[in-house]
Amino acid sequence: MTCHDAAPEAPRETGARRFALVGNPNAGKSTVFNALTGMRAKVANYPGVTVSRFVGAVAVHDASGAPLDAEIEDLPGTYSLDPISPDEQVVLESLSDENRADALIAVLDATSMRRSLGLIAQLQRTGLPILVALTHADEFLERGGSVDVAALSKALGHRVLVVTAGNHRELDALKAQLASEEDWPSPAVPAPTNPKGSAAWIDSVLKAAHYRAPGTHTRTRRIDAVLLHPLWGSLVFFAAMFALFQLIFTVAAPIQGWIEEGFALLGDIARDRIGIEWLAGLVADGLIGGVGGVLTFVPQIFLLFFALAILEASGYMSRAAFLMDRVMAGAGLEGRAFVAMLSSLACAIPGIMATRSLPSAKDRLATMLTIPLMTCSARLPVYTMLIAMLIPADARLGGVIGAQGAALFALYLLGACSAMASAWVFSKIFGRGRASLPFYMEMPTYRIPTLRELVTNTWIPVKGFLTKVGRIILVLTLVLWALLNLPATSDAQLAAAGIDQSDSAAVATYQLEHSYGAGIGKAVQPVFEPLGFDWRVSVGVVASLGAREVFVSTLGQIASASDPEDPGDALSSLTWGPGPHEGQLLFTPSTTVALLVFFVFALQCTSTIAALRRESGSWRWPTLAFCYMFALAWVGALIAKLAVGALA
16 A cells, blocks of 8 residues: 555566566565565555566575676466456466566465465466475464475475575575576476366375365464454454544644644744745745645554554454455445455555456446545545544543544545445446456464564555655645745735735735635635635645645645744634625534535545556546546535534
8 A cells, every 4th residue: 555656666678687476366475575675565465465567676696606687576466377357467468478587486375285386387388497485384384284395396396495584594595596597497297277187286296295284273263253253343343443543633643733833843943044035935834834734644644554554464454355345245346346445545546556456347447436435645634634623632422432533434434435335336337247256365364463564564655645745745835835925916016905014914815815826716716615615725625636635735825824823723713705705714614524525525636537547548437537526525515514504
């Protein structure tokens, strides 16, 4: 789960030796890849995480100790070379095109060896040298399994190495083999690939290797009796998610306050030290106020993905995906669609890419058109800001449960439910082209994740967010500062308007009201005025089309213009300008709720639109997605505003 800058690398046209990692989903390919290359590809306990090629350099030396250029290519997990989905097609094309790897590292999961051997039988038909990496051996032995590795190597006709990610001796042995792939043994006759012949070959290999299948992990079996139960498992899942959002507000709020104070101090220093008035405003309000206003939400984003990393690394998320298969079936989709939607919690783009694991083209399209409704990390700063304006920090439900955390959970739940409903509608419109294929889900044993693994999997989306702030949001914030501060008003204009030039707040307000940004906002205000949005909020909504977080920085700049000393208080006390609502409070409860609902549904991300275009192959589908989500957002926001207004 990463943001816009987490796209996988394409294979590089170099003279380096390239080794392709091939194996079943959840066999440990990405773990081996990370251990060899240090690239930190995301590792999770459900299929559909790796949906394209990842390439990284690995340190290899020949017999004399001289370094060799070598690359490892991590291909999507696949059960066979008979593709039924786009990501499996990637594997087949990678092994058959002219730029294919020089050799294969077949990752063989010791805990599910019978199924994994079927893929190796097909890999032998490629004619490429094959080295077998036996993974999950520690878990295999712990569960009472046994195998003679030397005998297994002889029966397969390939060299077999036990590889554990944290065992440097085993990893060094694997690296040493990469220097001489031309010496890897191969069977004289490839294994049969027809169903009957392949089954007989697998039986003979397991018998020759003295293989004893592992038993069920006792602790895992007992826990799964609860967590996989249709009722109790679902209740635990929702309780875990609810507790997660409580954690975001209770733990992150103090840290966020310190960050806000730090940026406020930097803004004051900039205003005091920079003698040029316009430059001081650019630095203090545009850079520090705008970008800093978004960065204050890093603690919430970190906590969200740290908690999700714990759930994934412990093995729980694969159970959640299994439970959600029933829910997805009710929406006309399958469990693999839940994996794609889960990936969208960081960003919709990797979620859209993860739809490649869906066998049905119609299911892929239906899932892609609904994924942007899932709440991504870009919405979190907007939600947090608006919830803080709407609900006091000390508000409690039943005297115990934090109301702010409950509101955030409700918004995530609303996004997920709307995605399910939209998926059901699209599945009915598109229809199903064929009968549903079975949904296979690996159920790893429960384990305690390492701190390094948690930090790595948390840093990926946080880094994506920070990169986005440093690129897209920074540029958009500076553009918005220019729009909100140009054209500069002259002393004559201020005098003609009766503005006291010694009143900095009045001057800033007049400048804002007569800026280019105000012109844009007032032009689109009629569209949003029924929702309670004035031109200032409308400018933020338009700006958020580039990146949702820019809405926060836009309002931050507007509030700073009114009161640089306390922009938070200025924002909550903004009133309507000249017109039928003049003098009325802008951010009333009904307007704030309408804004929250609007951001739940609206597709405000040009990068997501581009990803939809790339994956669907047509502008028709992203146009449809933008239009139906905007209509849904506008109507939903209006209903919410009227409902809250009626209750007030």
